[in-house]
Amino acid sequence: NEAMLWIASSRSVVGLGSLGGGFSIANALNGARQVGGTSSSVSGGRGFLWEAGQLHDLNALVVATNEPFLALIEAVGIDESGTIAATALVDSAVGPQSRLAILTPTTP
Numbered sequence: 001n002e003a004m005l006w007i008a009s010s011r012s013v014v015g016l017g018s019l020g021g022g023f024s025i026a027n028a029l030n031g032a033r034q035v036g037g038t039s040s041s042v043s044g045g046r047g048f049l050w051e052a053g054q055l056h057d058l059n060a061l062v063v064a065t066n067e068p069f070l071a072l073i074e075a076v077g078i079d080e081s082g083t084i085a086a087t088a089l090v091d092s093a094v095g096p097q098s099r100l101a102i103l104t105p106t107t108p
Contacts, residue, residue: 001022001023001024001025002015002016002017002018002023002024003015003016003024003025003026003035003037003039003050004016004026005026005029005033005035005050007033014053016035016037016048016050016055017039017050018039018040018055019039019040019041019046019048019055019057020040020041020042021039021040021041021042022040023039023040024037024038024039024048024055025037025038025039026050027074027075027076027077028075028076028077028078028084028085029078030078030079030080030082031080032051032080032082033051034049034050034051034078034082035049035050035051035078036048036049036050036075036076036078036084036086037050037074038073038074038075039055041057043071044071044073045071045073045074046058046059046071046072046073047059047072047073047074047075047084047086047087048075049061049075049078058075058084058086058103059071059072061103062103063106067090067101068090068091069089069090069099069101070088070089070090070096071088071089072086072087072088072089072101072103073086073087073088073089073098074087081105082105083102083103083104083105084102084103085100085101085102085103086100086101086102086103087099087100087101088100088101
């Protein structure tokens with residue numbers, strides 16, 4: 001199963017693809033047609049950002065972090081500025097735990 005985006009202006013459906021696994025699920029969309037969700041991959045579930053026809057693994061987009069994490073497994077929201085709310089797996093004494101992460105876009 002593949003996440004899809006309906007574009008009303010052209011009355012078309014765009015397949016978003018996956019990160020190498022068998023499925024993707026869209027969870028969030030903003031007015032700039034940026035889509036966040038989760039996709040299967042060879043490394044397990046991964047959060048993604050789709051924009052301008054390209055699917056990006058959120059884990060590959062992180063350039064700095066205040067807190068270490070094991071993986072970003074799901075994008076759950078995206079606002080108009082491109083800030084993403086994501087589910088992160090963090091290490092703990094009792095094993096991996098899920099936490100909310102806020103990903104803030106930077107300009108080059």
